[in-house]
Amino acid sequence: MKLPVVEKILNANDQIAADNRATFDAAKIFVANVMASPGAGKTSMILATLERLPQGVRPGVIEGDLASRIDADKIAARGVPVVQINTGGGCHLDAVMIRNAAGQLPLPDIDLLWIENVGNLVCPAEFALGENLDVVVASAPEGHDKPYKYPGMFAAADVVLLNKSDLLQVFEFDVDYFRRGVEMVNPHAPLLLLSCRTGAGMEEWLAWLLKRHGDFQKTCAILTNGASSRGLITVA
Amino acid sequence: MHELPITQAILQTALAASERNGGRRITSIQLVIGELSSIVDDSVQFYFDQLSQGTLAEQAVLEFRLEPSTAFCFDCSSSFPVRAPLPAQCPHCGGTRLRVQGGREFYIESIEVQDETAGS
Numbered sequence: 183m184k185l186p187v188v189e190k191i192l193n194a195n196d197q198i199a200a201d202n203r204a205t206f207d208a209a210k211i212f213v214a215n216v217m218a219s220p221g222a223g224k225t226s227m228i229l230a231t232l233e234r235l236p237q238g239v240r241p242g243v244i245e246g247d248l249a250s251r252i253d254a255d256k257i258a259a260r261g262v263p264v265v266q267i268n269t270g271g272g273c274h275l276d277a278v279m280i281r282n283a284a285g286q287l288p289l290p291d292i293d294l295l296w297i298e299n300v301g302n303l304v305c306p307a308e309f310a311l312g313e314n315l316d317v318v319v320a321s322a323p324e325g326h327d328k329p330y331k332y333p334g335m336f337a338a339a340d341v342v343l344l345n346k347s348d349l350l351q352v353f354e355f356d357v358d359y360f361r362r363g364v365e366m367v368n369p370h371a372p373l374l375l376l377s378c379r380t381g382a383g384m385e386e387w388l389a390w391l392l393k394r395h396g397d398f399q400k401t402c403a404i405l406t407n408g409a410s411s412r413g414l415i416t417v418a
Numbered sequence: 419m420h421e422l423p424i425t426q427a428i429l430q431t432a433l434a435a436s437e438r439n440g441g442r443r444i445t446s447i448q449l450v451i452g453e454l455s456s457i458v459d460d461s462v463q464f465y466f467d468q469l470s471q472g473t474l475a476e477q478a479v480l481e482f483r484l485e486p487s488t489a490f491c492f493d494c495s496s497s498f499p500v501r502a503p504l505p506a507q508c509p510h511c512g513g514t515r516l517r518v519q520g521g522r523e524f525y526i527e528s529i530e531v532q533d534e535t536a537g538s
Contacts (some may be wrong), residue, residue, distance in 0.1 A: 186528050333454050
């Protein structure tokens with residue numbers, strides 16, 4: 183006898199992610215989930231962004247890694263609250279890990295929470311964490327074919343950052359080809375070129391990010407009990 | 419190593435569905451997976467066989483139905499099935515303005531359970 187189920191396989195994770203979102207909304211924390219392959223510059227992008235945040239936007243960071251706390255130490259050296267999650271071989275963060283990590287952060291002192299996911303272009307896209315923004319970082323040395331090979335990741339992005347833009351020529355990176363690959367699966371996500379090393383493009387990225395953060399703050403001000411900020415913020 | 423948590427989620431969802439319906443033995447599970455949800459493959463059955471031991475879903479067979487992903491060409495208005503790696507050009511006109519839709523499904527459609535009259 184066949185019983186209909188029709189339930190998303192990651193439904194349990196999605197439920198906890200929604201709980202996380204409610205926790206963050208209550209504390210008025212805007213959450214960005216940063217995904218990329220290893221070495222694309224997730225930590226560098228977060229550090230470069232932290233440096234440029236205006237005074238009124240207080241950051242916090244959750245660092246996901248297979249092992250080690252190298253990245254967390256870099257963040258902590260800036261005096262920013264940080265929690266390291268070691269997945270012990272797990273290739274992505276999930277909502278339970280974020281719930282546990284959030285409990286170790288001083289949430290009332292945070293306005294903008296970065297979650298640095300495990301370096302991987304496949305499964306992090308499938309696991310909701312309770313974020314407002316999915317940021318995918320690509321980089322020149324990886325090559326311009328990544329959106330074609332990992333469409334699921336680029337389809338999940340709210341914004342795509344193409345890092346190491348100072349090296350585009352060295353790696354004969356075809357930005358138009360890359361852009362078409364992103365637009366094919368995701369016509370809404372803007373593609374921003376930047377170099378964390380030189381600072382090129384950082385101003386535009388900061389402006390975009392702070393606009394979204396501002397929209398979130400406005401949304402929080404009008405949220406009624408039980409409503410979630412995720413989905414209420416329109417995609418530019 | 420994402421197969422393990424995903425397989426656990428499949429098992430828990432199927433067990434919960436069976437228990438809501440009298441807790442009958444599960445013989446198969448029908449899964450719908452989009453062509454672009456590249457996170458599931460044959461190894462899931464292997465994990466499932468290990469995890470399901472001693473549960474109502476022991477020896478259940480996972481049946482995957484792949485949902486295709488379709489690309490639309492803005493130049494010649496044709497549609498054609500795609501999977502990763504995605505093509506950069508339309509196979510019909512060579513156009514490069516493409517839009518991909520679908521293929522991200524990832525859910526349990528149904529479970530097959532033993533009839534009440536059948537022995538366990």
